[in-house]
Amino acid sequence: MSDQEQQAPAGGAEEPSPNRLVGTLAVAGLISGVIIIAVYLATFNTIKENKARELREAVFRVLPGVAHMQKLLLKDGKLVVSHVEEKDEEPIYAGYDKEGNFIGYAIPSAGPGFQDTISVLYGYRPKERLVVGMWILDSRETPGLGDKIYKDAAFVANFDRLEVDPKIVAVKKGTKSKPNEIDAITGATISSKAVVRIINEGNERWLSKLPEPGSEPAFEKVEEKKGEKGKEGQEHPPGANDEGL
């Protein structure tokens, strides 16, 4: 029937030699490995682009008016620009307008929601001490209720121009009266409060470490390969530290 008849002692009482067993598995593994590597390489760039685009879109969403962004890392208590692609610990993102003027930070923060961890990215403008936008990166909240934290435009709009002092507070829907309050979602109070708590935690962690308003790291054009060096002007932490790394 098949064209491999000559190979087949199959099904006989004779035991194939151990070498043959190991050999078969090794060949199968090898072929499989080659195929997987080929697919990995073929899809690598698209996947990376997808991820980068997703992040960029999220940053642009939480910081209105942003045209450029760059990644900042905390090193020795100072924020430095990082151009390294690899996944490093806890970055935040700085957003700039077309002329390269600093607009604000996009800060990722995560914490427990009603079902599972909620990952939030929110925009923060240090000059006015305002949260200017919020976007849920990842969540598994109850569909139809908890997922309104990103599906309900009215809830998301809550986070436009929100004061962070003394703290953001979620209040019952329709009772928002102060600039640091948001309207919680009816029926999803826990999820709403979780988002607020996550943002407050992010603020606690980051706000004290941000440089004085006006002294933010300047935008560095990656395309021109000025990469590792800080631009002139302002008190941007110079590249001395990160050049070595």
Place this chain on the structure above:
Amino acid sequence: MAKSQQQAYDEFIKGVWRENPVFVQVLGMCPMLAVTNSAINGIAMGLATFFVLVCSSFFVSLLKSFIPKQVRISCFIIIIATFVTVVDYTLLALVPKVHKELGAFIPLIVANCLILGRQEAFASKNTIPMAMLDAVGMASGFLLALVSLGGIREILGEGKLLGFSLFGPNFEPWVIMILPPGGFITLGLMLLFFNWVEERKKKLDAQLAAAEGGAD
């Protein structure tokens, strides 16, 4: 000729209906319950499984005489895992949104007992055309089940089908349908229905046979 055609048709149709992997064999429950909260997720999972099952069956049937019987399961798994990885990366690159929804359940296709079961029970013992027919039939049956379950859950849970709103903005969603209990309840009711139909058919057949016997 007609007979072999009949046989081929049989191999195909048994997977779709008579031996439907979900409703009759109750195989592959993990992806079945986990990802079917909407029709589109059901389709994506069904197609991913379709691809893996058909490709694996082809290669297992092709290589059946090379593979010593002692290491056949390992070889099947290697073949299946290869195709699952291919699907995983392809989905991640082409439709990242769907990939995010299906999440961990794509790699878990490796452990879908339906696929390994078909290799062991059928593909490794039959010719390539027959194995393909069987795989296509079984995968279609699986796809059918996933889509119907996902469809029901999406219609009740969100008032939509494939993202199109069916009932207008005032629809009250059945939240439970999107959640895991909704999957269990819906699948349970569907199994109930299938068993009921089957039993009824048997009863009717028995009555018919009895009537014929009486007439003789």
Place this chain on the structure above:
Amino acid sequence: MTQKDPKLLIQPGPQLRQEMTTPVVMRDVWYALTPATLAGIWFFGLGAFLVLLASIAGAVLVEWFFSPQEKRRYFLGDGSAILTGWLLGLTLPPALPMWMAFIGGAVAIGLGKTIWGGLGGNLFNPALVGRAFLLATFPIAMTTWTAPGDFFSIPSSVFALPLMQGEVDALTQASPLGLMKFAHKETGFFDLLFGNTSGSLGETSGLLLILGGVYLWWRRDLDWRIPVGILAAAMVFSSILFLIDPDKYPGPIFSALSGGMLLGAIYMATDPVTSPLTPKGTWIFAIGIGLLVILIRVFGGFPEGMMYAILLMNAVTPLIDRYTQPRVFGRGLDSK
């Protein structure tokens, strides 16, 4: 096995006398529920009555549909489907759309009873299965409480078309338990006793629920250990919490009178099918419910815990039964 209720003693045949037992008990429960139900309708208006009817209709229709043709008279005649629908209706918000109440009743009988093989086979209280389903399915509608209002004005949400949302135009008001949990406000004793508070349509009038319970106890249709055990355990537990921090935790009287505590303790936990058979087991069952209710109310995410407490203890009832079997005398150790 010791019989806790001599009136229900199962004797060797002839058993002609036993045939009427189920319908008689069911009718007694109807009578007992009537005052509290009328009070609920009085407070919440005719809309509440419609919700109740829809729930009963759903239950009866499914019972009719799934009962064998020849036996329909018996299946429906024992009145248990009506009672299930009725009890479910009493736990629903008064402004719930009728179609939801109908589905609740259908699920209560379909998934709560029929699937288990009919009356006597079910593990969980059918009415509460229906309610749990509704709460998980329509969480917002099921927690929208309206304030007691005009008798003749029916909230338009009651008439919402099937599958559509109900527009609640009546005055919404947090239930006493919700007020307690989210605003730390305690509702007054007399409001709780007479039922002039928001809540589900049959749970608000504490006094009438207790009266019905006393009638059932007098008719010996009810095992007094269950309500007494539940209330005692809940009150003791909440007293302890209250003594620890009176500002944070509700007092024992409030705990006993608010929410579905009385309705559940007297009419639902006492369901003979889903509660233990032995006196000792009954005490364990009742105390377990009492503790769980307070635990869920105080430390859980929901303001009310009666439904889950009863369902959880329903689940362990077979286990309780097994471990509280009295020893059988006159048999060898090894013959078991």
